[in-house]
Amino acid sequence: MPATLSAVDLHTSTFDMPVSWPSGVTKLDITCGSAPVTFPPRLTHFSSDSGYIGQAAFPDTILYMELNDMDTFSCGHDDFGNEEFPFHFPPVLPMQLRELRIKQMGLGEIINIPALPPKLELLHIDCRVTPTWLVSPTHLPKDLRVCILEMPDLGFILEELPSKLKELSFRADCGFDQPLPALPQTLRKLRLGRSFTHPLTLPAGIEEVVLPLALAHRVKFPRGVKVEWV
Incomplete structure (x- = not known):
């Protein structure tokens, strides 16, 4: 990736190895696929429309997070041949997070929401099923x-x-x-x-x-x- 890169928009991605991110990347948008094994260390904006976040820990630098199509899928492929992934909500939200938007499109399993960060200023949850609050x-x-x-x-x-x-x-x-x-x-x-x-x-x-x-x-x-x- 170019060393001067500051924003990354991935339309199809499946990460199974760490990525060497340019130091200037502050914005990451994933439209389809899985989240990376590692995140850019200075990331401030993260959004995902894939319904799959993976197990990687979010850096505490993230200020704005938008998670769409939050649902639980079975591994495999949908009726159109597109690969699907099981949804995993991050176990811990970034401590510096200011805005959190979550949208669950379908009637899948219940989303487990971790403790809300202390500096959160905006919370918008749009779910078809009442979520479970871990805290x-x-x-x-x-x-x-x-x-x-x-x-x-x-x-x-x-x-x-x-x-x-x-x-x-x-x-x-x-x-x-x-x-x-x-x-x-x-x-x-x-x-x-x-x-x-x-x-x-x-x-x-x-x-x-x-x-x-x-x-x-x-x-x-x-x-x-x-x-x-x-």
Whole structure:
């Protein structure tokens, strides 16, 4: 690889040996195939659409991670002759990670999500099956600003919300039905699904709210807030 290379986009790859990465590679995008045995040491952006990550440890330099098509496949080939790989979620997420996006396309096995890094600012999970949290994040990372959880249910008891949170969103058909902890004054967008049934006190600065149409409790809306019912 050229010594000056800074970004790598792999459309088909199967790594079974360590790669000698140029020192300047900071971005790696894998569209199809397996992840490398070793990662670039200065990697800051990693994305994969392959559904297979492998067993290699992520460097703590990664700040932005996007994992799409997260599912469990059987080894072999699909109906079109394309090679498929068993999915392995990384056992430990990079400690410096700021943004994590996970998308599970199919109805495969349950994804096991490791402990969330302490400096995480954005979390977006889109799963057809409620994931298993290896470490229950009852207290979300304190720096979290955006939390979008598009899945059938939360899978843990939410005890406290980060003081810097700006968005908390569940999809309309999410089964989340827990009393919400005190909403931080920084919150600007709140989206709750149809299953939510508890009383709600909105912060003064809220700008957008999505609530279940069948909510039995009266909600006091701050002036100018945009309200949508599902």
